[in-house]
Amino acid sequence: MSNKHVISLELNGDAVEFLCEPRQTLLEVLRDILHLTGTKEGCSNGNCGACTVLFNGRPVVSCLVLAMECEDAKIRTIEGVACDGALDEIQNAFLEGAALQCGICTPGFIVQAQALLDENPNPSEDEIRFYLAGNLCRCTGYDKIVRAVQAAAEQRRAATTAG
């Protein structure tokens, strides 16, 4: 077939190799080659944030990243947020706070919120809203999402203090 290349990277902590064409985006590879469909496609143009993943720790919209750019990168997707079968504080807070309705934007929000809390463990409401503004949700009106991130931040801080 056409010019395919082998790409190696670290995906959710595991070494992964795949074959791809230059025109395939990271999103397409995650979903169609690696079958990690938790990362969602909402607009394919970087405007909705549903496909957010962490690229070497930075949140990126994977629909605008070519898979070829990911050689040797560390990628974390929604599938890599829960560790050892236990949910992350953010995931728990989304569940307990009813911060999702249809759920299609949820993986993107959770990954983005993780990037936020890794960078800023104690964000204000304004900082949360600013940091999540690249992610669209059409169901919730954002209220419960913002509250869930606040609750998760609090829980993480409590866990850190206790630990």
Place this chain on the structure above:
Amino acid sequence: MAIADKPQYNVIGTRPIRHDGVDKVTGRAMYGADFRMAGLLHGVIVRSPYAHARIKRIDTAKAAALPGVRAVVTSDDLPQHGARQVDLGEGAVSMRHLAANVLTDDKVLYRGHAVAAVAADNVHIAEEAARLVKVEYEPLPPVLDVRAAMQPDAPILNDDVRTVFAGAPEVNADQPTNIAKHLLFEKGNPQEGFAGADLVFEREFDTTMVHQGYIEPHNATALWNADGKVTVWMSTQGSFTAREQTAELLRLPVSSVKVVPMEIGGGFGGKISVYLPPVAALLSRKSGRPVKVIMSRADVFEATGPTPGSHIRLKLGVTKDGKLNAAEAWVAFEAGAYPGSPVGMACMCVFACYDIPHARVEGFDVCVNKPRTNAYRAPGSTQVAFAIETVVDEICTELGVDPVELRLRNASRKGTQRVDGPTFARIGMEETVEAIKASSHYMSLAPQSRSPDKQCGRGVASGFWFNAGLKSSVTATVNADGTVSLIEGSTDIGGTRTSIAMQLAETLGITAEDVHPTVADTEGIGYTDVTGGSRVTFSTGIAAVRAAEDICSILADRAAALWDVPADQTKYENGGVTGPDGKRISFKELAGKLHLVGGPVTGSGISGEESQSGAFGTHCVDVEVDTETGKVQILRYTIAQDAGTAIHPSYVEGQMQGGVVQGIGWALNEEYWYDEQGMRNATFLDYRMPTCYDVPMIETIIVEVPASNHPYGVRGVGEVPICPPPAAIANAIYQATGVRMRQLPMSPPRLLAELLKS
């Protein structure tokens, strides 16, 4: 806030974690686009670049010849429908129109109109192939404005459309026209009513087309199997209506089509009509392989079913003491390419919040060269709420009456007759106004302007939506470990697995966690109408309660058999069966013994005859206006809404908050921008939906006036919250700036133009 004495419930009113929650926060939930199977091909639709054109020729040879292309289809592959009319649950529709909206035949009626489709080994090849399909067009003059389309000399979109007159006198009934429907409702004697009014206000309003904006694009995977059966895996609000539409379009018996509903990423009314399944099925038949088609975001904007733009004239007469005496409305809706806008519902909603003795409403469903419109959360009601609620506010200003007081003085209540005839049962309009009146928000001082170029204001508005009843089926099976497997046909867009499971649990006296709900495909459960019309928690809830009652009565019999007592001496109550001599066995214990007394227990329930009595909401908003740029900031927002009984309060609040924020988007920024060739802003970058940085927390007040026709008093909550925001915000802008906005959206350019005039 409880209004009436509310019974004590164990499960209802609590906030359990939703059953599908873990799958959805870990990325495991399978949405339509996530479905895959061996041999899958990818389809792409070829779409019209013109708003209006005749198709002279389609040449698919080059596309078909591209390596990796497996099938190409055009409307020639769709069965012919002639003048066939069918009823797919929303009144009679022309099959020719439905079919042509899926793959058009001789004309394209909007930019994005589907003309052909290709399936290939991967999506990139399919996209390249789609560009190789050569379509020769003869461009025709488009008509994009609803009033222009009503003119006798306007370009006609559909030669087969004749005006349907509903209550209105017939004129030119045999002429081709863009006016697909002309409605008229009348109550009392409007002429007399206006004569008896001290003040009469007559205003005009315009709103633009807006989109539901769900984040998940439409998708469908179809397999046309060698046995002639078609299976479709898709996101849909209603698997049964999707099955019916697909079967009708392909002229197959309904039983030859199976629809498997995948998780759905938002719908708001926009995922009821089918666009992709028949096309994917045709591609599958031609290629012999399963075919998946996913819309691009531009396709979603340009070629699905947004909600109509409108032109509305509204006249309201009021007495000096603030009693609304007469009302008249003239409402024209853009149907889009084919008839079927919700203008009828708009006409029924426009005056529904108020008890007005004399009223008259005229409505027009008008074809224009835009996508065929569809339902969007309380379809039709938001446009007319914007009109009536801003005129009511003007009356308050003119008479110097508090907006809450005027609404209380005129609120619809039990016995009020709507303009279209029906009389309200017990409803909660007044209670929602009272709730706002008593809210900390309304009782707080209105925000004060911080500088001359930042003006603040507060606005209030109310809204109404009918809420649908329709049909649902539920079955439930008792498991040996004392839990229940619940099977339903309502696709779950916002937590309804849980709100249905909770009603079943309440009835059985078990916990919500002990119910395991599953949404089945069209062969796994009885007919169930769409997840829409704010109906699922109400109607599927009733079916679940009936399934639970069915189980209760079977279990009472089984306990009688276990105890060897006559069946009429046992009774199911409080989570178990009681019998003579103080005998009692809990549900859990009995479940473990069922294999000894008669085997499996399955209950079933259906609903269908109940109609809902209507939902009302009243909103209060504080805004700040940058008078130099026309930008509006929402400072504070409170919504009070009658939920009847809130089953899962978190998800009731979520519906209220989500509806409000969609309403804020409609009010301030969202609009379709059209030029002669079509929509210009078909991306989320240019179609500006609210982000979380645009809005504050949305304060909610759940009012509970239990509905009499639901066992737990449920009223649907999903739709009415979108109705008041545009008017509430317009009223707040007026308080802030003295400018009355009568156009949506009130975006910076538009508001600035008005501010500069004043």
Place this chain on the structure above:
Amino acid sequence: MKPFEYAAPRTEAEAVGLLAADHVETEVLAGGTDLIGLMKQMVVTPGRLVNVKEIPSMQAISETSDGVVIGAAARLEDMAEHRLLTPFSSIGDAIVGIDSQQWQAQSTLGGELLQRPRCWYFRSGAGLLAANGKRVTEGDGRFHAIFANSGPAKFVNASRLAPALIALGASIRIMSPGKEDAEVQTLPLASLYRTPRDESQRENILSKGQLVTHVLIPHPQSLANATYEVRHGSGPEAPLVAASAALQVQAGLVAKARIVIGQVAPQPWESSEAAESLVGRPIDLVTAEQAGQLAVAAASPLKDNAYKVQLAAVAVKRAILKAAGLPTGGF
């Protein structure tokens, strides 16, 4: 997307060599937030894509005796947080305005400066000039130019950082393919942009193989600076209008000023009238307002975008006030 070759060179010279190849259409891949979308739409269809983000010399932000040097592949997010850039709040203002954290993390300086026009006719495949401007004048030009729009180009330059950088006197380092080795030249940033006269021209002066490698900002001589954007709301959207001001204030009076407006013309639009009106005067509401009015005096709006004239005047006024640390009004 159409198929293409991909290369990720490690040196600037290697990149220029790959870009200059004459047998194939080439494009520079930086952050990709603009280019990948255009390639998906098949509006831009290169045969070879050269990713410049892996070139170490283009990633750094450093200081020389002339000023601060920013590699064109530096990420906006890193710029927003960099100590060498703290004196340039007008840059920070513009980056913060790109209210998508993902875009800030992904976008590079060079890509931001060279993003293609947001014109929806261009983006739907009607060409950069949209049929010699006809599509815009006959269609919907609400976001199009209010200055320099009498020729066929009606689009607006999309960069949000260019107005700030031009006002700060920034220059760019361009590497070009040479006979043997690559050649280097330095130009004022403003001269990177041009208003195309026909479809053979782009909105910048770069010819095939040329690569912007660095941006140099001269050391601030106590330069008060700020950017003010007028936007619909927040989130990933383009501003309606933006303005950047850089002011040298001595003893309470403006000694030197530069005012550049974004989103109003095919190039970043510098208003010397506005700037000159400030010289020798203090910054206050009156002088700022006057500068705003002067900045738009020559505007020539199209049928759909007269509102942008007012917004541009307000943006200039508020950018000046903000630079001077005064309350801007609005929000």
